[in-house]
Amino acid sequence: MIFSIFKTVFLFVGAVIGAGFATGSEVMLYFGNSNMLTIILAGLLIGLFAMVFASFGKISNKYKWLDNMLKIAVFFSSLITFCIMVAASDEVMRLSFNIRYVGAATGVIVAFLMLFDMRIIKLLNSIIVPFIVMLFIVMLVKTGGGSSGDFHPYNSFLYGSMNMLLGGYMMTCEGKQYSNKHILIIGGIVAAVMTGLLSLCYLISSEGVGFSMPLFEVARRIGLGQCAGIVIYLAIFTTLIGSGRVMGDIMCELGQSKWIFSIILALVSVLIYSVDFKSSVSLLYPPIGWVGAFFTMSLIAVLFSHFVIRKHCKKLKRCRLSG
Secondary structure, rough: OOHHHHHHHHHHHHHHHOOHHHOOOOOOHOOOOOHHHHHHHHHHHHHHHHHHHEEEEEEEEHHHHHHHHHHHHHHHHHHHHHHHHHHHHHHHHHHHHOOHHHHHHHHHHHHHHHOOOHHHHHHHHHHHHHHHHHHHHHHHHHOOOOOOOOHHHHHHHHHHHOOHHHHHHHHHHHOOOOHHHHHHHHHHHHHHHHHHHHHHHHHHHHHHHHOHHHHHHHHHOOOOOHHHHHHHHHHHHHHHHHHHHHHHHHHHHHOOOOHHHHHHHHHHHHOOOOOOOOOOHHHHHHHHHHHHHHHHHHHHHHHHHHHHHHHHHHHHHHHHHHH
16 A cells, blocks of 8 residues: 555656746746745645545545536646646757757657556656656755745745646545545655655755746756756656646546547647747746635535534534434
Protein backbone atom coordinates (compact mmCIF):
# COMPACT_ATOMS: atom_id res chain seq x y z
CA MET A 1 0.00 0.00 0.00
CA ILE A 2 2.87 2.40 0.77
CA PHE A 3 4.08 2.19 -2.85
CA SER A 4 0.55 2.90 -4.09
CA ILE A 5 0.36 5.94 -1.81
CA PHE A 6 3.66 7.37 -3.09
CA LYS A 7 2.64 6.75 -6.72
CA THR A 8 -0.55 8.73 -6.08
CA VAL A 9 1.48 11.53 -4.47
CA PHE A 10 3.83 11.64 -7.47
CA LEU A 11 0.84 11.57 -9.83
CA PHE A 12 -0.57 14.66 -8.13
CA VAL A 13 2.77 16.49 -7.81
CA GLY A 14 3.65 15.72 -11.43
CA ALA A 15 0.30 17.15 -12.55
CA VAL A 16 0.84 20.50 -10.80
CA ILE A 17 4.56 21.10 -11.53
CA GLY A 18 4.25 21.73 -15.24
CA ALA A 19 5.84 24.56 -17.19
CA GLY A 20 4.45 27.34 -15.01
CA PHE A 21 5.94 25.84 -11.85
CA ALA A 22 9.15 24.30 -13.23
CA THR A 23 10.15 27.53 -14.97
CA GLY A 24 9.29 29.69 -11.96
CA SER A 25 6.84 31.86 -13.91
CA GLU A 26 3.65 30.96 -12.01
CA VAL A 27 5.48 31.06 -8.66
CA MET A 28 6.58 34.62 -9.38
CA LEU A 29 3.11 35.51 -10.69
CA TYR A 30 1.49 34.54 -7.37
CA PHE A 31 4.34 35.11 -4.91
CA GLY A 32 6.58 37.77 -6.46
CA ASN A 33 5.87 40.20 -3.60
CA SER A 34 5.40 37.61 -0.85
CA ASN A 35 7.55 36.16 1.92
CA MET A 36 8.36 32.55 2.84
CA LEU A 37 5.40 32.28 5.20
CA THR A 38 3.09 32.75 2.19
CA ILE A 39 4.92 29.95 0.36
CA ILE A 40 4.68 27.57 3.32
CA LEU A 41 0.96 28.28 3.71
CA ALA A 42 0.44 27.56 -0.01
CA GLY A 43 2.14 24.17 0.30
CA LEU A 44 0.07 23.24 3.36
CA LEU A 45 -3.16 24.33 1.67
CA ILE A 46 -2.36 22.24 -1.41
CA GLY A 47 -2.00 19.18 0.85
CA LEU A 48 -5.29 20.02 2.59
CA PHE A 49 -7.12 20.60 -0.69
CA ALA A 50 -5.74 17.32 -2.08
CA MET A 51 -7.37 15.55 0.87
CA VAL A 52 -10.64 17.39 0.22
CA PHE A 53 -10.78 16.29 -3.43
CA ALA A 54 -9.74 12.71 -2.60
CA SER A 55 -12.43 12.52 0.10
CA PHE A 56 -15.02 13.86 -2.34
CA GLY A 57 -14.07 11.09 -4.76
CA LYS A 58 -15.38 8.55 -2.24
CA ILE A 59 -18.87 10.13 -2.22
CA SER A 60 -18.99 11.76 -5.68
CA ASN A 61 -21.66 9.32 -6.90
CA LYS A 62 -24.05 10.90 -4.38
CA TYR A 63 -23.44 14.41 -5.71
CA LYS A 64 -23.58 13.90 -9.47
CA TRP A 65 -24.54 17.52 -10.15
CA LEU A 66 -21.35 18.82 -8.52
CA ASP A 67 -19.24 16.03 -10.01
CA ASN A 68 -20.50 16.89 -13.51
CA MET A 69 -19.85 20.61 -12.99
CA LEU A 70 -16.33 19.79 -11.82
CA LYS A 71 -15.69 17.66 -14.91
CA ILE A 72 -16.75 20.50 -17.22
CA ALA A 73 -14.44 22.95 -15.45
CA VAL A 74 -11.59 20.42 -15.42
CA PHE A 75 -12.00 19.72 -19.14
CA PHE A 76 -11.66 23.37 -20.17
CA SER A 77 -8.91 24.17 -17.67
CA SER A 78 -7.01 21.06 -18.85
CA LEU A 79 -7.37 22.21 -22.45
CA ILE A 80 -5.92 25.61 -21.50
CA THR A 81 -3.13 23.89 -19.54
CA PHE A 82 -2.39 21.62 -22.49
CA CYS A 83 -2.05 24.58 -24.87
CA ILE A 84 0.20 26.52 -22.47
CA MET A 85 2.40 23.44 -21.90
CA VAL A 86 2.81 22.96 -25.66
CA ALA A 87 3.96 26.57 -26.03
CA ALA A 88 6.27 26.21 -23.02
CA SER A 89 7.92 23.03 -24.34
CA ASP A 90 8.66 24.82 -27.60
CA GLU A 91 10.21 27.84 -25.84
CA VAL A 92 12.28 25.75 -23.42
CA MET A 93 13.85 23.60 -26.14
CA ARG A 94 14.43 26.63 -28.37
CA LEU A 95 16.23 28.50 -25.58
CA SER A 96 18.16 25.42 -24.40
CA PHE A 97 19.21 23.80 -27.67
CA ASN A 98 18.02 26.20 -30.41
CA ILE A 99 15.65 23.49 -31.68
CA ARG A 100 12.38 24.70 -33.20
CA TYR A 101 8.95 23.15 -33.62
CA VAL A 102 9.44 20.90 -30.57
CA GLY A 103 6.17 22.15 -29.08
CA ALA A 104 4.12 20.99 -32.05
CA ALA A 105 5.88 17.60 -32.13
CA THR A 106 5.50 17.14 -28.37
CA GLY A 107 1.79 17.95 -28.49
CA VAL A 108 1.22 15.43 -31.29
CA ILE A 109 3.15 12.70 -29.43
CA VAL A 110 1.31 13.34 -26.16
CA ALA A 111 -2.06 13.41 -27.96
CA PHE A 112 -1.54 9.72 -28.70
CA LEU A 113 0.33 8.72 -25.53
CA MET A 114 -2.66 9.86 -23.47
CA LEU A 115 -4.57 6.87 -24.86
CA PHE A 116 -2.56 4.55 -22.64
CA ASP A 117 -3.06 3.55 -19.00
CA MET A 118 -2.63 6.07 -16.15
CA ARG A 119 0.06 3.81 -14.66
CA ILE A 120 2.50 5.10 -17.28
CA ILE A 121 1.99 8.65 -16.00
CA LYS A 122 2.54 7.52 -12.40
CA LEU A 123 5.79 5.79 -13.40
CA LEU A 124 7.08 8.84 -15.31
CA ASN A 125 6.24 11.17 -12.44
CA SER A 126 7.93 8.93 -9.86
CA ILE A 127 11.15 9.29 -11.89
CA ILE A 128 10.93 12.95 -12.93
CA VAL A 129 9.88 14.54 -9.61
CA PRO A 130 13.08 13.42 -7.79
CA PHE A 131 15.16 14.82 -10.67
CA ILE A 132 13.43 18.18 -10.29
CA VAL A 133 14.13 18.18 -6.55
CA MET A 134 17.82 17.44 -7.15
CA LEU A 135 18.09 20.21 -9.76
CA PHE A 136 16.45 22.72 -7.42
CA ILE A 137 18.79 21.82 -4.56
CA VAL A 138 21.92 22.14 -6.75
CA MET A 139 20.73 25.51 -8.06
CA LEU A 140 19.94 26.79 -4.57
CA VAL A 141 23.40 25.78 -3.33
CA LYS A 142 25.02 27.58 -6.26
CA THR A 143 22.93 30.77 -6.08
CA GLY A 144 22.05 31.08 -2.40
CA GLY A 145 18.54 32.17 -3.40
CA GLY A 146 16.69 35.30 -2.43
CA SER A 147 13.33 36.33 -1.01
CA SER A 148 11.48 39.46 0.01
CA GLY A 149 7.93 40.66 0.53
CA ASP A 150 4.96 40.46 2.85
CA PHE A 151 2.53 37.79 4.01
CA HIS A 152 -0.29 37.33 1.48
CA PRO A 153 -2.56 34.45 2.56
CA TYR A 154 -5.04 35.15 -0.25
CA ASN A 155 -2.29 34.41 -2.80
CA SER A 156 -1.61 31.11 -1.03
CA PHE A 157 -5.30 30.19 -1.22
CA LEU A 158 -5.64 31.21 -4.86
CA TYR A 159 -2.48 29.35 -5.89
CA GLY A 160 -3.58 26.21 -4.08
CA SER A 161 -7.02 26.42 -5.68
CA MET A 162 -5.55 26.95 -9.15
CA ASN A 163 -3.77 23.61 -8.90
CA MET A 164 -6.91 21.76 -7.84
CA LEU A 165 -8.65 21.53 -11.18
CA LEU A 166 -6.22 19.12 -12.85
CA GLY A 167 -4.43 17.74 -9.78
CA GLY A 168 -7.57 17.74 -7.64
CA TYR A 169 -9.61 15.92 -10.26
CA MET A 170 -6.96 13.20 -10.37
CA MET A 171 -7.27 12.95 -6.61
CA THR A 172 -11.04 12.43 -6.86
CA CYS A 173 -10.36 9.50 -9.17
CA GLU A 174 -7.62 8.08 -6.93
CA GLY A 175 -9.44 8.72 -3.64
CA LYS A 176 -12.03 6.01 -4.29
CA GLN A 177 -9.48 3.27 -3.53
CA TYR A 178 -8.21 4.66 -0.21
CA SER A 179 -9.48 4.74 3.36
CA ASN A 180 -9.76 8.03 5.24
CA LYS A 181 -6.52 7.20 7.06
CA HIS A 182 -4.67 6.68 3.78
CA ILE A 183 -6.08 9.94 2.36
CA LEU A 184 -4.79 11.75 5.44
CA ILE A 185 -1.33 10.26 4.87
CA ILE A 186 -1.41 11.23 1.18
CA GLY A 187 -2.41 14.79 2.06
CA GLY A 188 0.41 15.07 4.58
CA ILE A 189 3.02 13.85 2.11
CA VAL A 190 1.68 16.14 -0.63
CA ALA A 191 1.85 19.11 1.77
CA ALA A 192 5.46 18.30 2.72
CA VAL A 193 6.61 17.73 -0.88
CA MET A 194 4.84 20.81 -2.29
CA THR A 195 6.03 23.06 0.57
CA GLY A 196 9.60 21.96 -0.11
CA LEU A 197 9.34 22.32 -3.88
CA LEU A 198 7.59 25.70 -3.67
CA SER A 199 10.21 27.00 -1.24
CA LEU A 200 13.10 25.90 -3.45
CA CYS A 201 11.46 27.23 -6.61
CA TYR A 202 10.63 30.57 -4.96
CA LEU A 203 14.12 31.12 -3.53
CA ILE A 204 15.76 30.36 -6.89
CA SER A 205 13.24 32.19 -9.12
CA SER A 206 13.57 35.35 -7.00
CA GLU A 207 17.01 35.71 -8.58
CA GLY A 208 15.50 35.87 -12.10
CA VAL A 209 12.57 38.27 -11.72
CA GLY A 210 11.44 39.92 -14.95
CA PHE A 211 12.10 37.00 -17.29
CA SER A 212 9.41 34.78 -18.82
CA MET A 213 11.11 31.74 -17.28
CA PRO A 214 12.91 33.00 -14.13
CA LEU A 215 14.19 29.64 -12.93
CA PHE A 216 15.51 28.70 -16.35
CA GLU A 217 17.27 32.08 -16.64
CA VAL A 218 18.98 31.51 -13.28
CA ALA A 219 20.06 28.04 -14.45
CA ARG A 220 21.62 29.54 -17.58
CA ARG A 221 23.59 32.06 -15.49
CA ILE A 222 25.24 29.30 -13.46
CA GLY A 223 25.93 27.04 -16.45
CA LEU A 224 23.05 24.62 -15.96
CA GLY A 225 20.85 25.90 -18.77
CA GLN A 226 20.76 22.72 -20.86
CA CYS A 227 20.37 20.46 -17.83
CA ALA A 228 17.52 22.62 -16.53
CA GLY A 229 15.99 22.67 -20.01
CA ILE A 230 15.81 18.87 -20.09
CA VAL A 231 14.32 18.58 -16.58
CA ILE A 232 11.79 21.37 -17.23
CA TYR A 233 10.82 19.74 -20.53
CA LEU A 234 10.21 16.43 -18.76
CA ALA A 235 8.06 18.21 -16.15
CA ILE A 236 6.05 19.78 -18.96
CA PHE A 237 5.76 16.40 -20.67
CA THR A 238 4.16 14.72 -17.65
CA THR A 239 1.67 17.56 -17.20
CA LEU A 240 0.79 17.36 -20.88
CA ILE A 241 0.06 13.65 -20.62
CA GLY A 242 -1.94 14.17 -17.43
CA SER A 243 -4.09 16.94 -18.87
CA GLY A 244 -4.58 15.05 -22.13
CA ARG A 245 -5.54 11.85 -20.33
CA VAL A 246 -8.05 13.66 -18.11
CA MET A 247 -9.69 15.31 -21.14
CA GLY A 248 -9.79 11.96 -22.95
CA ASP A 249 -11.43 10.21 -20.00
CA ILE A 250 -14.08 12.92 -19.72
CA MET A 251 -14.81 12.67 -23.45
CA CYS A 252 -15.23 8.90 -23.09
CA GLU A 253 -17.75 9.40 -20.29
CA LEU A 254 -19.72 11.58 -22.69
CA GLY A 255 -19.75 8.74 -25.22
CA GLN A 256 -17.21 10.31 -27.57
CA SER A 257 -14.32 8.47 -29.22
CA LYS A 258 -10.99 9.03 -27.49
CA TRP A 259 -9.20 8.43 -30.81
CA ILE A 260 -11.08 11.26 -32.55
CA PHE A 261 -10.34 13.60 -29.66
CA SER A 262 -6.69 12.56 -29.79
CA ILE A 263 -6.49 13.59 -33.46
CA ILE A 264 -8.18 16.93 -32.70
CA LEU A 265 -5.71 17.56 -29.85
CA ALA A 266 -2.79 16.82 -32.18
CA LEU A 267 -4.10 19.37 -34.69
CA VAL A 268 -4.54 21.96 -31.93
CA SER A 269 -0.90 21.42 -30.89
CA VAL A 270 0.32 22.21 -34.40
CA LEU A 271 -1.73 25.41 -34.49
CA ILE A 272 -0.86 26.89 -31.06
CA TYR A 273 2.76 25.82 -30.34
CA SER A 274 4.10 29.34 -31.00
CA VAL A 275 1.76 31.13 -28.54
CA ASP A 276 3.65 33.42 -26.13
CA PHE A 277 4.20 31.49 -22.90
CA LYS A 278 4.57 34.37 -20.42
CA SER A 279 1.49 36.23 -21.67
CA SER A 280 -0.58 33.04 -21.57
CA VAL A 281 0.36 32.32 -17.96
CA SER A 282 -0.34 35.89 -16.82
CA LEU A 283 -3.68 36.04 -18.62
CA LEU A 284 -5.15 32.58 -18.05
CA TYR A 285 -3.82 31.22 -14.74
CA PRO A 286 -5.61 33.73 -12.44
CA PRO A 287 -9.11 32.90 -13.81
CA ILE A 288 -8.30 29.18 -13.42
CA GLY A 289 -7.43 29.97 -9.80
CA TRP A 290 -10.81 31.63 -9.23
CA VAL A 291 -12.68 28.68 -10.73
CA GLY A 292 -10.56 26.31 -8.66
CA ALA A 293 -11.39 28.34 -5.53
CA PHE A 294 -15.11 28.01 -6.26
CA PHE A 295 -14.95 24.22 -6.53
CA THR A 296 -12.60 23.87 -3.57
CA MET A 297 -15.00 25.78 -1.32
CA SER A 298 -17.97 23.89 -2.79
CA LEU A 299 -16.40 20.53 -2.03
CA ILE A 300 -15.50 21.61 1.51
CA ALA A 301 -19.12 22.64 2.06
CA VAL A 302 -20.42 19.34 0.65
CA LEU A 303 -18.04 17.27 2.78
CA PHE A 304 -19.00 19.24 5.88
CA SER A 305 -22.67 18.65 5.13
CA HIS A 306 -22.17 14.99 4.36
CA PHE A 307 -20.02 13.97 7.31
CA VAL A 308 -20.65 16.48 10.10
CA ILE A 309 -24.29 17.43 9.78
CA ARG A 310 -25.46 13.90 8.92
CA LYS A 311 -23.50 12.47 11.83
CA HIS A 312 -25.13 15.02 14.12
CA CYS A 313 -28.59 14.15 12.78
CA LYS A 314 -28.01 10.44 13.35
CA LYS A 315 -26.90 11.17 16.91
CA LEU A 316 -30.08 13.18 17.56
CA LYS A 317 -32.18 10.41 16.05
CA ARG A 318 -30.57 7.84 18.37
CA CYS A 319 -31.20 10.10 21.37
CA ARG A 320 -34.89 10.41 20.47
CA LEU A 321 -35.24 6.66 20.01
CA SER A 322 -33.57 5.91 23.33
CA GLY A 323 -35.70 8.56 25.02
